[in-house]
Amino acid sequence: MNVQTLLTFYLINSQAPFKDRNINEEIANSLIYVIEKYYEPRDSAFIICLSYERENTRDFYQDLSEILFRSYDNIKTQIVVKETQGLELKPIPTVKGKLTNFIFHMLVVDSVKSFLNIDLASKVKNYDTNEFYHIFLHNKDRFLDNDIRNILEYCWSNYMINVNVVIQTAAGDIIVYTYFPFNESHCNEVIPVEINRFQNGVMVNPDLFPEKLQNMHKCPVRVTPFHTPPFFSLNDRRNGTTDDEAINGFEGLLLRELSLLMNFTIEIILPPKKDERGHIFNNFSTGAIDMLEQTNQKENQQQAN
Structure with missing residues (x-):
């Protein structure tokens, strides 16, 4: 996988009106880190979905999908660019030539609406697998809290438990949120919790997807x-x-x-x-x-x- 090509492309082509070039570099590095450190060692393929609602992110998503197809050589990747209509996630061949359903997903979205348009639940409900979702939410600070909660509530209501929502604040901080449906204070409830930050080229906490069902706290x-x-x-x-x-x-x-x-x-x-x-x-x-x-x-x- 040629991650430097992806990073260089991101810096040149990022269209986000409220983030500067240095901040965009950190976003790209954080996504590449997850792909290299977590996805590649665990599977031979993954899917990345880029879904947008705002026009000013469309060109970047389309160009990013093209560069990803050219850049990856160590892991098979299906890339989907999504605007408004439904999409179909099809199995792809593994290294051994057999069909496989995707375990690892990376999503880049710019709103709750663009996330819901992907319609993940209908695509994975018939697969008895434990999927992982790393979702980068690209939006302005004033929308983030509500968007994070809505995305995580959707995931829990559809039994998608290994989920991270990653945001970047206007100050440049890259923060990872998830939810724990069972803990000492609540049962079967979604409350966004900060679990990680991307700093100095690495995630502060190496456990990207923490266990959530080992202790259900008497629920x-x-x-x-x-x-x-x-x-x-x-x-x-x-x-x-x-x-x-x-x-x-x-x-x-x-x-x-x-x-x-x-x-x-x-x-x-x-x-x-x-x-x-x-x-x-x-x-x-x-x-x-x-x-x-x-x-x-x-x-x-x-x-x-």
Whole structure:
């Protein structure tokens, strides 16, 4: 990968009206750092999406995509320049000639609208992979706080957890934000947190994508069990017995061990007793399956709103 060519091009062609040349050099260096230090050692390919809303960033994005195609020789790269319409992310061949879906993504956007236009959720929802997203948000300071929160809320609502949003202030500081949905003060909530800064050519914290699920800080995980011994059974929960203590069977014991490992609290929600597990017939569901379907419908409605 010829990173110097990319850097030189960035300095010459950057069109951002509110950032000077020295600041633009730091932006380019920060993106190159992530590609070289994190993406290349872990995969043979990644995708970069450049999406814009403002006209004054269009030319830079288009030229950047061209130089990226010419510059990379160590890692396969799909580059997409996005204006208003939907885009299609297609698998590309790996070194061995097989098709692969992208694990590592780099996005360059100039607003929440340009980020949403990429429509990441619909492109990755059918892949059972743990993707990583490094998003550079190119906007003026007064919009940044709200934009960062909106982008991270979208990601969490679509189960995209390995996400960084990188911004550069008018003063030139390059700051990396993410979110931790579970901590000692909240559960299932998105609060942007500064986790890194790019200074003197490196990220201050070498851990670019911190772990977020190893410790869920006693936050609840809802379980809808049905009585199927010896796999899963539920003891009497009266007399102060907690949900954690009530479950039994070897699958139940496995769930209890998992709750200890990840530090979450088991919250049992019983399905209707007449049809515990449930059935699916002609798009109609019952029991625990119906409860899962209804939860998914509620989440989809919340995302649509």
